[in-house]
Ligand SMILES: NC(=O)c1ccc[n+]([C@@H]2O[C@H](COP(=O)([O-])OP(=O)(O)OC[C@H]3O[C@@H](n4cnc5c(N)ncnc54)[C@H](O)[C@@H]3O)[C@@H](O)[C@H]2O)c1
């Protein structure tokens with residue numbers, strides 16, 4: 548069967564993977580060569596971002612300086628982007644997935660499969676839901692997940708790294724690997740969607756912690772302690788809520804490797820460091836420093852705190868709790884090391 552890939556999202560990571568997918572589909576006969584990419588339309592220097600992408604083949608706002616393959620076609624209409632696709636790649640910040648799914652309901656082919664590249668969870672009154680579950684529930688299609696130590700710009704510059712695909716149905720995992728795997732972006736597939744997805748969501752909270760200790764200039768040993776305790780709390784949280792999450796998943800790229808990279812070079816780290824050194828709020832710094840890109844770590848810290856506090860579990864997760872309180876309750880940043 549011929550597969551057709553559509554990308555839902557075109558930010559920093561969405562544009563970076565567009566480059567890989569656009570090239571990889573040309574290497575196999577069973578993929579259609581055109582890859583549509585949904586762009587949340589905006590004006591850049593008085594022009595539609597979609598028009599700029601389709602003429603310059605560059606996302607000048609979210610991934611400047613990187614050429615995209617010409618078979619990647621930017622489209623401002625979500626339904627038109629997805630209506631004839633058989634493989635959907637979700638790569639929008641997590642706060643927008645619900646709106647996207649509502650628009651797509653009943654508008655996509657029944658034989659579609661999905662993969663989520665999103666690092667976050669969906670929170671509701673009862674608790675939280677994985678983004679892959681949300682996609683499956685909303686659209687009635689199976690969803691894999693991809694997550695790893697993958698700072699978008701480094702991947703776009705083709706510097707070697709690894710990533711992890713979590714699958715429930717192995718054939719889906721193998722098929723999605725074909726559109727992502729390259730010599731510089733090495734994909735490993737594992738049968739643990741929940742573990743891979745929770746690693747990606749929870750590491751964003753710990754990344755904020757990494758930035759706070761950088762802002763406090765506490766040094767490398769302290770950063771390593773935050774990473775170790777963070778990994779411990781991530782595994783504890785995942786296995787407390789989902790007993791089948793595998794220990795091995797935390798040794799994949801999505802686990803310890805992503806935690807290291809995100810605490811060294813990610814946006815959450817950078818903004819959290821600036822919060823300590825400038826005293827400005829996270830919201831203000833997101834606007835000033837990220838040029839439209841979105842922070843995921845602070846909102847995920849809040850979501851997790853709500854879940855833990857409702858269950859009287861905060862004392863079991865002192866690092867995540869301290870990070871939440873520093874972000875939202877004016878707890879002095881130094882408490883990150885005093886409270887753990
Ligand atoms: N950037 C990275 O290095 C990286 C790497 C791995 C995973 N991720 C994950 O990928 C996901 C997407 O992040 P990103 O870096 O591609 O995005 P981004 O933060 O660079 O960009 C924000 C995107 O959101 C879009 N947007 C703004 N308002 C919107 C709305 N109302 N509805 C829909 N879209 C809207 C913008 O047009 C833009 O494309 C996140 O979950 C992130 O954690 C990012």
Ligand SMILES: O=P(O)(O)OC[C@H](O)CO
Nearest residue numbers: 695696697698813814815
């Ligand atoms: O820039 P961040 O903090 O959103 O992290 C980017 C990636 O998730 C790192 O793997």
